[in-house]
Amino acid sequence: MIDLDKPQIQQRFDMDAAADAIRNAYIASATGQVQAPPVTYLGFDRNNGDCHVKTSHIAGTDAFVIKIATGFYDNPAKGLPSSNGLNILFSATNGAPLAILRDEGWLTDMRTGLGGAIASCALGADGFERVLIVGTGLQCRHQARCLQALVPDRKLSFTIWGRNAAKAATAAKELAADGMNVQVAPDLQAACQGAQIIVTTTPAQSPLIQRDWIAPGTHITAIGADSPGKQELATELTANADLLICDDAAQSLDHGEFRAARSADLIGAGGVTALGLILSGDHPGRTDNAQITIADLTGLAVQDAAISLAVLDGGPDH
Amino acid sequence: MIDLDKPQIQQRFDMDAAADAIRNAYIASATGQVQAPPVTYLGFDRNNGDCHVKTSHIAGTDAFVIKIATGFYDNPAKGLPSSNGLNILFSATNGAPLAILRDEGWLTDMRTGLGGAIASCALGADGFERVLIVGTGLQCRHQARCLQALVPDRKLSFTIWGRNAAKAATAAKELAADGMNVQVAPDLQAACQGAQIIVTTTPAQSPLIQRDWIAPGTHITAIGADSPGKQELATELTANADLLICDDAAQSLDHGEFRAARSADLIGAGGVTALGLILSGDHPGRTDNAQITIADLTGLAVQDAAISLAVLDGGPDH
Numbered sequence: 001m002i003d004l005d006k007p008q009i010q011q012r013f014d015m016d017a018a019a020d021a022i023r024n025a026y027i028a029s030a031t032g033q034v035q036a037p038p039v040t041y042l043g044f045d046r047n048n049g050d051c052h053v054k055t056s057h058i059a060g061t062d063a064f065v066i067k068i069a070t071g072f073y074d075n076p077a078k079g080l081p082s083s084n085g086l087n088i089l090f091s092a093t094n095g096a097p098l099a100i101l102r103d104e105g106w107l108t109d110m111r112t113g114l115g116g117a118i119a120s121c122a123l124g125a126d127g128f129e130r131v132l133i134v135g136t137g138l139q140c141r142h143q144a145r146c147l148q149a150l151v152p153d154r155k156l157s158f159t160i161w162g163r164n165a166a167k168a169a170t171a172a173k174e175l176a177a178d179g180m181n182v183q184v185a186p187d188l189q190a191a192c193q194g195a196q197i198i199v200t201t202t203p204a205q206s207p208l209i210q211r212d213w214i215a216p217g218t219h220i221t222a223i224g225a226d227s228p229g230k231q232e233l234a235t236e237l238t239a240n241a242d243l244l245i246c247d248d249a250a251q252s253l254d255h256g257e258f259r260a261a262r263s264a265d266l267i268g269a270g271g272v273t274a275l276g277l278i279l280s281g282d283h284p285g286r287t288d289n290a291q292i293t294i295a296d297l298t299g300l301a302v303q304d305a306a307i308s309l310a311v312l313d314g315g316p317d318h
Numbered sequence: 319m320i321d322l323d324k325p326q327i328q329q330r331f332d333m334d335a336a337a338d339a340i341r342n343a344y345i346a347s348a349t350g351q352v353q354a355p356p357v358t359y360l361g362f363d364r365n366n367g368d369c370h371v372k373t374s375h376i377a378g379t380d381a382f383v384i385k386i387a388t389g390f391y392d393n394p395a396k397g398l399p400s401s402n403g404l405n406i407l408f409s410a411t412n413g414a415p416l417a418i419l420r421d422e423g424w425l426t427d428m429r430t431g432l433g434g435a436i437a438s439c440a441l442g443a444d445g446f447e448r449v450l451i452v453g454t455g456l457q458c459r460h461q462a463r464c465l466q467a468l469v470p471d472r473k474l475s476f477t478i479w480g481r482n483a484a485k486a487a488t489a490a491k492e493l494a495a496d497g498m499n500v501q502v503a504p505d506l507q508a509a510c511q512g513a514q515i516i517v518t519t520t521p522a523q524s525p526l527i528q529r530d531w532i533a534p535g536t537h538i539t540a541i542g543a544d545s546p547g548k549q550e551l552a553t554e555l556t557a558n559a560d561l562l563i564c565d566d567a568a569q570s571l572d573h574g575e576f577r578a579a580r581s582a583d584l585i586g587a588g589g590v591t592a593l594g595l596i597l598s599g600d601h602p603g604r605t606d607n608a609q610i611t612i613a614d615l616t617g618l619a620v621q622d623a624a625i626s627l628a629v630l631d632g633g634p635d636h
Contacts, residue, residue, distance in 0.1 A: 001420065003321070035360050035361070037358045037359060037360065038356070038358070040355045040356070040358055040371070040373045041355060042353050042355065042373060042374075042375055042382055043353070044375075044382075044410055044411075047410065047411050047412070049410075049411075049412070049413050051373075051382065051408065051413065053358070053371060053373050053384055055358045055360060055369075055371050056360075057360055057362075064360055064362075064369065066371055066384070066386055068384055068406065068408065068415075070408060070413025070414075071413065072411075072412050072413040075412055075413070078412070080412055080414070083413075084408075084412075084413045084414050084415065085413075085415075086406075086415055088386065088404075088406070090369065090386065090388060090402075092362055092365065092367075093362075093365050093367075093390075094365070094367070094390050094393055094396070094398055094402075095367050095369065095388025095389065095390040095393070095401075095402045095403075096388075096398070096402050097386075097402065097403075097404055097420065100418065102319065102415065
């Protein structure tokens with residue numbers, strides 16, 4: 001069995017191969033070519049922790065994947081990261097264990113970054129350049145890096161806004177050190193008005209972004225909302241968008257960014273389109289450069305399978 | 319992270335420690351001290367395979383366990399074992415991965431053997447000696463070895479019956495080579511009549527054992543039936559037993575040995591008692607040596623957690 005730790009995974013990671021794998025996973029998911037049983041959950045109240053086990057298989061691929069992800073939220077006070085975990089791959093041909101990827105959650109961060117970037121590329125107006133990232137955490141960095149990586153032919157112009165200006169400055173400095181074109185946005189409303197792509201990455205519990213701040217032609221990729229009570233975009237903005245996209249409609253409408261508009265009956269259960277159908281060409285996606293489009297991504301187990309397979313396929317021992 | 323393969327697990331395995339852990343797991347399960355979410359299933363029709371992922375935690379223990387078990391039933395034709403898998407332990411305090419036990423299914427076989435032996439010891443008539451094992455496969459060996467190990471003060475007298483007399487002879491020879499007292503039973507009815515403990519380990523789809531073959535005072539541990547359609551004991555035998563015991567009532571009544579009697583409305587949903595309540599002393603169990611008792615064991619995820627913890631605790635690196 002191949003056993004890779006986080007540095008080894010990072011060393012053999014290929015962004016383009018991972019992006020291809022994740023695009024294919026979105027398509028497979030939207031067209032019913034996956035097995036992804038319900039997520040298993042354990043809670044550890046005494047230690048403020050939890051564990052999610054996600055099992056999935058993409059039809060036609062060599063391996064199925066079990067991702068075990070833990071979050072223990074008092075860990076930082078003990079000098080430990082709050083997130084941990086690993087992905088295990090088994091042969092879909094004979095059931096033998098193939099590999100353990102002890103990524104400590106890094107592959108989840110990367111697949112979330114790539115998933116957002118793929119959505120932004122698929123739905124952004126032609127030739128977009130001005131990108132606003134809302135939030136200053138880990139996904140701020142991943143979303144920016146992944147999006148620039150997927151648009152190698154032009155240098156994007158990023159602005160970063162956060163409630164904490166110092167954290168925004170730190171994130172901007174880090175990304176600039178990678179050679180990216182990044183500035184801090186002092187005012188969220190003005191930053192929204194000037195952006196062609198907005199990527200929201202916050203755990204906001206009340207909407208940060210209002211409807212009349214968004215210019216025609218803007219695409220928004222909303223990453224932050226992943227449980228009831230979290231919401232980054234005004235309900236009115238979501239309800240009046242020209243196109244609503246998701247990775248998983250049931251999740252988005254139940255506990256993602258689209259929950260509020262659905263609860264208020266402002267959008268129907270059939271009012272959201274799977275990203276995979278746009279990537280496959282089965283749905284036209286954006287049809288003119290004045291449309292406002294919103295993608296809400298809550299995460300798919302098959303993305304974990306896809307990125308794990310890409311790591312395994314990318315190695316010298318394949 | 320500790321990484322042990324099957325020989326290493328076998329080397330540090332301690333039968334008594336494992337039996338204690340499994341007893342405690344039955345008690346914890348019966349008294350609501352466990353987390354054991356629904357089992358996750360993937361199917362691989364093209365390769366005649368499947369995978370079950372079982373996640374569980376026993377309150378108060380240091381680690382939770384994810385067991386991944388695969389069965390690919392065309393493997394033997396390719397020279398591979400049909401079963402494979404591993405158990406992974408994570409800290410219940412900080413979520414870090416602790417150990418991977420690449421047991422290839424051996425720990426599942428052992429916990430099944432020990433579970434049956436624990437049930438037989440708990441419910442057998444005082445000082446039982448005569449044990450009949452029905453079936454000649456892997457669990458024939460494990461049930462016999464585990465039961466003898468749990469009764470170190472007296473040498474049990476085993477008989478083995480199987481549809482295939484040659485296989486029964488092979489099993490008896492193997493166990494005799496371990497120093498056990500074993501004979502082949504030529505006739506199942508006579509063997510049942512002479513036994514104090516009967517352990518059934520077959521995939522029979524119609525009852526092998528009839529009601530009037532069973533003498534007063536006999537205890538039966540039924541291991542084989544684990545899906546609808548499998549049944550080892552006559553429905554009438556089950557329906558008229560003095561005490562019905564199970565590891566998990568919902569499983570036994572839905573797809574275990576007790577399914578047939580429950581479907582015919584011959585036993586009630588509340589007519590079965592959890593083994594853990596007998597082990598804890600909350601239920602008296604057998605109250606006289608003329609009672610006929612039946613234990614149906616379908617397997618608990620917390621047994622996987624318990625035996626994995628016992629292996630981890632037993633090592634020099636603990």
